[in-house]
Structures are given as C-alpha cells and as structure tokens.
Amino acid sequence: MKQILIINGPNLNLLGKREPDIYGNRSFVDYLKTVEPLFPDVQLRYFQSNHEGELIDKIHELGFDVDGIVINAGAYTHTSIAIADALSAVTAPAVEVHISNVHARETYRHHSYLSAKCKGVILGLGLMGYELAIRSLL
Numbered sequence: 001m002k003q004i005l006i007i008n009g010p011n012l013n014l015l016g017k018r019e020p021d022i023y024g025n026r027s028f029v030d031y032l033k034t035v036e037p038l039f040p041d042v043q044l045r046y047f048q049s050n051h052e053g054e055l056i057d058k059i060h061e062l063g064f065d066v067d068g069i070v071i072n073a074g075a076y077t078h079t080s081i082a083i084a085d086a087l088s089a090v091t092a093p094a095v096e097v098h099i100s101n102v103h104a105r106e107t108y109r110h111h112s113y114l115s116a117k118c119k120g121v122i123l124g125l126g127l128m129g130y131e132l133a134i135r136s137l138l
C-alpha cells in the first residue's frame with residue numbers, strides 16, 4: 001500500500017477558526033475525512049506541529065519510507081532553511097501546498113525556501129490543493 005505523509009506547520013491546527021476569510025471555515029481533520037475515501041489504496045499519514053524541530057523530525061522519521069510528502073509549512077515556508085534541508089535529505093518527493101495565494105498577500109510571503117526542494121507547488125486553491133498534491137505524487 002502506498003503511503004503519503006501530509007505535514008502541516010504552525011497555526012494550521014486552527015483551520016476553521018483562524019481567519020476564515022483567508023483559510024475557510026473547515027477544520028483540517030474534517031477535510032481529511034472527506035479525502036481519505038478518495039484514496040482507498042493509500043495510507044495517508046497526517047502530522048501537524050507548531051514547532052520547527054518536530055516538523056524536521058517527522059520528515060526524517062518517515063521521509064525515507066513514504067511515497068511522497070505533502071507539506072504546508074505555514075510561516076516556516078518563508079523562514080526555514082532547516083526544513084528545506086530536511087526535504088533535500090530524504091528520498092520521498094514533496095509537493096508544497098498553500099491554502100491561500102501567497103503571491104496576492106504580503107511581500108514577505110512571496111519567497112519560499114521550500115519550493116526549490118519540491119516537485120511542485122500548489123497555492124491559492126484552498127484545501128483542494130492537498131488532494132491535488134496527493135494525486136500528483138501518486
């Protein structure tokens with residue numbers, strides 16, 4: 001059975017409550033319940049943390065075993081060379097996802113340290129971006 005690791009970074013545990021005009025009003029756990037049946041032959045492994053080191057540890061732990069990584073590193077996208085290095089270190093290909101169109105927002109959100117380490121980037125399509133990222137990795 002194929003395995004895809006979905007990683008969400010800081011503040012994404014608040015999806016559904018956090019700035020719903022930008023991020024929508026659905027929690028990620030609720031969204032995941034609708035995605036899992038779309039991929040009955042795939043084990044989706046979900047991890048969220050607000051801590052940079054924990055995100056890196058999870059990439060190290062599973063990034064040599066899973067078939068792909070879907071990552072929304074939240075604000076660490078724009079700051080973390082360490083998460084970019086972790087993605088380079090492991091063998092699983094990664095797709096970067098952003099719920100919002102970061103290029104239509106503040107300029108400090110325009111740069112991503114992760115994009116160059118990823119197979120592709122999906123942004124601005126809301127939660128649907130995660131499903132599209134999974135499909136592309138499969």
Ligand code: DQA
Pocket residue numbers: 010011012072073074075076077097098099100101102109
């Ligand atoms: C985000 C965009 C980031 O700039 C922001 O810090 C987030 C969420 C998105 O999914 O649109 O936390 O990654």
